[in-house]
Amino acid sequence: MRIGLIGTGRIGSFHADVLARHPAVASLVVTDPDAARAAGVAARTGATAVASAGELLGAGVEAVVIASATSAHADLIGRAARAGLPAFCEKPVALDLAGTLGALHEVERAGSVLQIGFMRRFDAGYAAARRAVRGGALGRLHTVRATTSDPAPPPAAYLPLSGGLFRDCLVHDFDILRWVTGREVTEVYATGSDGGPGIFREAGDVDTAAALLTLDDGTLATATATRCNGAGYDVRMELAGERDQIAVGLDDRTPLTSAEPQGPPAPAKPWPGFLERFAPAYEAELDAFLGVVRGGTTNPCDGREALHALRIAEACELSRARRRPVRMAEIAED
DSSP: OEEEEEOOSHHHHHHHHHHHHOTTOSEEEEEOSSHHHHHHHHHHHTOEEOSOHHHHHTTTOSEEEEOSOGGGHHHHHHHHHHTTOOEEEESOSOSSHHHHHHHHHHHHHHTOOEEEEOGGGGOHHHHHHHHHHHTTTTOSEEEEEEEEEOSSOOOGGGHHHHOOHIIIIIHHHHHHHHHHHOOOEEEEEEEEEOOSOHHHHHTTOOSEEEEEEEETTSOEEEEEEESOOTTOOEEEEEEEESSOEEEESOSTTOSOOOOSTTSOOOOSSOOOSHHHHHHHHHHHHHHHHHHHHHTSSOOSSBHHHHHHHHHHHHHHHHHHHHTSOEEGGGSOOO
16 A cells, blocks of 8 residues: 655654554655644655655555644544545544544545544454453453643643643543543533643643533543653553452553552653553554455554544633533534
């Protein structure tokens, strides 16, 4: 297959490496507003660099991988749909509900394929947790605890463009909560703290956040996130039921030190970031997308999944702003 990649930043560069060595990819075309960056990725992977997304869409590609700046996602999704091309896009579709719905309607009108990059769905630990919950190994699920902790804040210029901690970061936890449990969120209560670096206050964002989510079967879930976890990159989920409890993301690289005298030692090499922690999952989601393009598999994460996660993030932002619980029925669905 001939695949197009739009965006050659950190995640786009990683995707280029994966696509270039995939046996189903015969040729790769890349583009980026930074032409020198695109040329460098092309030289390293044997791809062809072109000057624009328009040129890439007209270069005979059979599918498109979108790893551009978030602000360009919705437009590029629409352009790919109108060109009749299957698209894989990093989350989010857009930073607001209107933009997300507009892009999804374009895809639906065109009858094309859109797969969203929620990579945790392809992580072995989360997949095992899903099987345990769905298979009844935990008994009645009563509590879920999810956390996402970045080791250091992103660049200050990124924050005003990110959509905020709930939409940019915790949206992964909201998606994986739905995917693992098979349940829907009915109500949220969320808060945040901007007590860290001043760049968060200047952007109107928070550096640390917490949300209590009630699921439609009464299960209670907490989701917390911070941009300031100096111990390392920490993404975990704990699921407790009447029969048993399990944890995802608990291994010898989890940046967590036990205070118990006989507890496990501190990790010698904590996870430094998301690419290192989730590299196999990123590869697996692209492999799944190529399978969808070839017609051999069904779409494992379509655009509507991104909409569901974004609605939860929107509810959390509303809750934080108004300091009250928010029912999901308050957030527009379509």
